[in-house]
Amino acid sequence: MQTPQARYNFEFGMPARKRSWAEPFKIKVVEPVRLTTPEQRRAAIAEAGYNTFLLRSEDVYIDLLTDSGTSAMSDWQWAGMMLGDEAYAGSRNFYHLEAAIQKHYGYRYVIPTHQGRGAEHILSRALIHPGDVIPGNMYFTTTRLHQELAGGRFVDVIIPEAHDPESPHPFKGNVDLERLEEVIREHGASRIPYLSIATSVNMAGGQPISLGNLRAVRDLADRHGIRIMHDATRVAENAYFIQQREPGQEGRPIAEIVREICSLTDGCTMSAKKDALVNIGGFLAVNDREIYEEARNLVVVYEGLHTYGGMSGRDMEAVARGIEESLHDDHIRARVGQVLYLGYKIRAAGVPIVEPIGGHGVFLDAKRFLPHVPREQYPAQALAAAIYLDSGVRSMERGTVSAGRNPQTGEENRPKLELVRLTIPRRVYTQAHMDVVAESVEAVFGERDNIRGLKMVYEPRYLRFFQARFEPA
Ligand SMILES: *Cc1c(COP(=O)(O)O)cnc(C)c1O
Secondary structure, three states: OOOHHHHHHHHOOOOOOOOOOOOOOOOOOOOOOOOOOHHHHHHHHHHOOOOHHHOOHHHOOEEOOOOOOOOOOOHHHHHHHOOOOOOOOOOHHHHHHHHHHHHHOOOOEEEEEOOHHHHHHHHHHHHOOOOOEEEEOOOOHHHHHHHHHOOOEEEEOEOHHHHOOOOOOOOOOOEOHHHHHHHHHHHOHHHOOEEEEEOOEHHHOOEOOOHHHHHHHHHHHHHHOOEEEEEOOOHHHHHHHHHHHOOOOOOOOHHHHHHHHHHOOOEEEEEOOOOOOOOOOEEEEEOOHHHHHHHHHHHHHHOOOOOOOOOOHHHHHHHHHHHHHHOOHHHHHHHHHHHHHHHHHHHHOOOOEOOOOOOOEEEEEHHHHOOOOOHHHOHHHHHHHHHHHHHOEEOEEEOHHHHOEOOOOOOEOOOOOOEEEEEOOOOOOOHHHHHHHHHHHHHHHHOHHHOOOEEEEEOOOOOHHHOOEEEEO
């Protein structure tokens, strides 16, 4: 058994003798944060209906709700913001963005959108017909909803290890190839508009897919004439794990691995708010001319003209530069390294977490953390509220509430994983912030017997986790 420190050194390819390394940037602008009193937090979480999405950001000390749009931009990105060409049509920044996507991801045609779900909406409308089936390596909330709204049905074909928080499998984002074959045999390739393949699978805990598995998926898809659409939101983080864990890939530049991943797929949807280090933005990119034409028709209806798609010129410039920065090896090592640092600290305190630690956050296993709270009382939701109460650290539920209901039967989906996600924004917090978070989680773990479950008192129709309200059960 390796100690966390030994493993730490091992994972970073460093000699056993301790030599620390630090973030590959220095801080030029700061934003004050406020530590609240326990009374203030009790009032705030009650007012928010025990849903951390409904808290005011002002009442949060360290905000680990999401890494979406919360990253810090670099001076180079901010400088690019001043070069925004705010023409309605044909902004020069669109062409910079298009060139960055073609160069780094290799897809031919680019449709900008306001964020990831805008791209998912357009892709789903363009390709899915009522009754279609879309196999994928675990669902994502907005991705699946757009597939369903277009009349399709998502079918999970991720390997079974992904549903087991204790399995140490290094590539829990892999596709179960036999299961995928079965799904294709059962429904027929003509009912499958595309395979929905995510890199760094969010809902499984930020778990990567291996290059080897993706190549095999490509072979299988080719044999049946099925397209692969890539959710590239966290492709750089996935590439980092490939570089660290996959035989034959060590030392290979991240940019090169990303390029190969993309070359194995036919297009992507992207939330630029994650890997690409911006506060807003996204795109759809495809290789097929016909799909591009259809998407270009749809984007003017739902997002904006095809050379801005809901983004301003300056936003597109920031995305173009963010894509470039996201592929620097020292950036991604520090980004994932900070997540691992927090994860090792929490694990060392005996707290049950999803193994292996993922690329964008540490996922607490609420089923093992709060075994006395029944699933009907939303243990992960209750745990996120308890952590906020302890320290003002904001996390989010990724369990029964996020999984929503089956659109056919109306029953609550009951995912195997019941998790609380501590998501780390990129380039925003320091190691001291991570220490404070780990200490708070440890303190809550010590008091876990006192945490009670919740009952849902308001349930929105779509993506209920964003706006649902709760009361103590
Ligand atoms: C965030 C995210 C999306 C949706 O993107 P938005 O920009 O939030 O609309 C889609 N897929 C994955 C994997 C994501 O993490």
